[in-house]
Amino acid sequence: MGNNRYLLYGSVRYALGILRPLQDAARARGDEVAWFFDGREDEGPNELTADERRLVTVEQVRQWNPTAVFTSSNALPHFFPGVKVQTFHGFDAGKPRHIYIRPFFDLYCTTGPQDTRAFEALARRHGFFRVIETGWPKLDPFMTQLPDTLPPVRQPPVILYHSTFSPSWSAARTLHDEVRRLSRDGRWRWIVTLHPKTDPEVVAMYRALENEHLRFADDDNILDLFGQVDMMCSDTSSALSEFLLTGKPVVTFRNRRPGPQLIDIDDAADFEPAIERALSRPPELMAAIRAFADAIHPYRDGRSSERTLEAVDRFIAEGGVASLKRRPLDPWRKFKLRRRLRYWGPA
Incomplete structure (x- = not known):
């Protein structure tokens, strides 16, 4: 390993708790990590530590050229380079809109058999994303203390x-x-x-x-x-x-x-x-x-972050984005992301 760059994309403060275990696992492999926030300064960016790298413009992200972008949000910019990976921000508690898809993601890293079955059924139907069960990175520190x-x-x-x-x-x-x-x-x-x-x-x-x-x-x-x-x-x-x-x-x-x-x-x-x-x-x-x-979430070993990074390795090795059907256009949501980030350049 050691040759990858991973971007951690957040909109709210709780993204730190979800994605930092991924940062730890990536650093342990010798890979590079950076953060990008699209919200207010008090919703995450101002809590980054001195040793955590932050990219603040779309141009910086495109120049840095990440291997993969991980997020717990429901969308991420389609114009960012790299494999787009959904890690989720919580379990399915019976609220609407947990088991659903948006055309921003290439890979869904699911938390356990219950979600995996549901998302795999959608993957077979649509064909523009893959599903790999990994466990939830947020829980890694917690699981090791149980x-x-x-x-x-x-x-x-x-x-x-x-x-x-x-x-x-x-x-x-x-x-x-x-x-x-x-x-x-x-x-x-x-x-x-x-x-x-x-x-x-x-x-x-x-x-x-x-x-x-x-x-x-x-x-x-x-x-x-x-x-x-x-x-x-x-x-x-x-x-x-x-x-x-x-x-x-x-x-x-x-x-x-x-x-x-x-x-x-x-x-x-x-x-x-x-x-x-x-x-x-x-x-x-x-x-x-x-x-x-x-x-x-059957995983009790505190290694879901490692499995998530390995899922990206596997996805790329098996053909990556080129192996998928083309994602739907969804122009309205993409326009809103461009407007939010004030970016009108090429995708």
Whole structure:
């Protein structure tokens, strides 16, 4: 190896947590890495470290000529050189528009069998991209820290409350009063974190709940909190799938895709008994969690980034873009990308 250049393309801050493990793996192979952000300075660029290279113009990217461009976003500039690789920004939590394609990508690196089956079916139908299952690079540091066996529930137990931002999917307003009530008596400890795009009014509501039994967490990487808690409460956030990889239970409120791996409720009055059941860890629930985790991300070795880079090597060795059908034009989305980056030159 050692002769490749990889561009990591982001639009928001969480791209750092998803793509930095890829940077580590590429550097370990002796390859070069650079970053490109198309958003605000406070959405990632200002958090790059002194040893992380940043390209700031399209001309710089084209001159640098990357072997591949990796992104967790839903699109990337078609006029960037290199293999265009989608690494995803979360698991399928039942929200719309997870299992879908846009004509920007040559290679989808899927996280596990569940997504692989869905995207391979689309690849066979359309023919302008490949699918290779690799695992999710974001989880590499997390997976290496998971204990071999599930630790016992703490005394007092610690609960992570996390909600997505969309009002139609979020339970933050509905469950606020229950979280306030249950965090007052000291029976359980609480850590609360909300999606970065959450309505500031809702954020203020939960910040106001802080007391000796409840902490509001500003951690950018929610994975850092998983080892500190015994269970999670959520709604239709994709973070709950990440949490289930720990083997610990999740209580959800009106989840869009409930299943045996979740304790799902549709009435706030059921919140407390659902938490009690989760903390009791019933065997049938724990077995369902393990089966679900194996379906979405069976890799526990912390080497998904290496597999992703190897997937690009394999894709190129087997013919690369030349082996694919021509991508659909999609002129409107391409125009919007050109306008966003103020680039009107050749593709």
